[in-house]
Amino acid sequence: MTFDRIPSGPRTSRAIIGHLLDAHGVDRLACALFLVQSEGVTLPGGVEAASGYVLGRDGRVHRWWLSWSETANAYQLSPWAEVTDPVDAFGGDAEFRDAWSAVFGRERD
Amino acid sequence: MPPVSLLRCLFALVLVCLGGACSRAEPGPPVAPVSASPASTVTGSPSVDVTRIARDATWAPGSLVDHFGKHGNEGPWADAGAYDRSARDTIRTGRDFTYIDRTANVRRRGFYDASGNRFTSVTEDLRRITTHFRPDTGERSVVLLPESTYRR
Numbered sequence: 043m044t045f046d047r048i049p050s051g052p053r054t055s056r057a058i059i060g061h062l063l064d065a066h067g068v069d070r071l072a073c074a075l076f077l078v079q080s081e082g083v084t085l086p087g088g089v090e091a092a093s094g095y096v097l098g099r100d101g102r103v104h105r106w107w108l109s110w111s112e113t114a115n116a117y118q119l120s121p122w123a124e125v126t127d128p129v130d131a132f133g134g135d136a137e138f139r140d141a142w143s144a145v146f147g148r149e150r151d
Numbered sequence: 152m153p154p155v156s157l158l159r160c161l162f163a164l165v166l167v168c169l170g171g172a173c174s175r176a177e178p179g180p181p182v183a184p185v186s187a188s189p190a191s192t193v194t195g196s197p198s199v200d201v202t203r204i205a206r207d208a209t210w211a212p213g214s215l216v217d218h219f220g221k222h223g224n225e226g227p228w229a230d231a232g233a234y235d236r237s238a239r240d241t242i243r244t245g246r247d248f249t250y251i252d253r254t255a256n257v258r259r260r261g262f263y264d265a266s267g268n269r270f271t272s273v274t275e276d277l278r279r280i281t282t283h284f285r286p287d288t289g290e291r292s293v294v295l296l297p298e299s300t301y302r303r
Binding site for chain 1: 180181182211212213214217218220221222252254255256257272274275276279281282284286287292
């Protein structure tokens, strides 16, 4: 099996991101991504680098970047950093409001 | 014999694919769907005020620094400020189009400057700059984006 036979694409990318979120303590089944962006860089395995933000069930928001660690030979979310005061930072973003609805089931007040 | 790093990569991919398939029909966390705004449609890319977008669109918190850190070595950008100016200049001078981002599965508005091979993307509501980089395969890359309205 060679790299070009590995199934890649957005489903694979999101699966990898989901597992890495779990590793960061964010329940991938109770969170929502927003402002996600493909970054035009192909990582090992044919997966495209991507960036974005994740809203967790605890209301915290982290920014992340799907990249490849040469030292660990593994995918990683790096940089990974919390955004302070996310409601203030993203309140005007339609994608954040939709993420909020997806996580909490209602529009943000 | 493939190198160890290759084998580890393949193993990691198998694991994530199996894990995703077991946990849910659509692997990975949901990307919040965004309703289409009146400013754009699926089939077309109505003209937009590029001067206003280039002036008013902002990077989300931390995003400019992260993007410069990852893409900064692709162009003659000495610092994040120069990178940001290039992103905005691409909006002003590039050809605008819409497409579906592969990972997000949401519509984005793209701007491509063929002479400098520069690409900038903004959200559909035109509020946020989401990336800026020089595509490896040039103009071909924006033509081949899903549902790209870019025309040579």
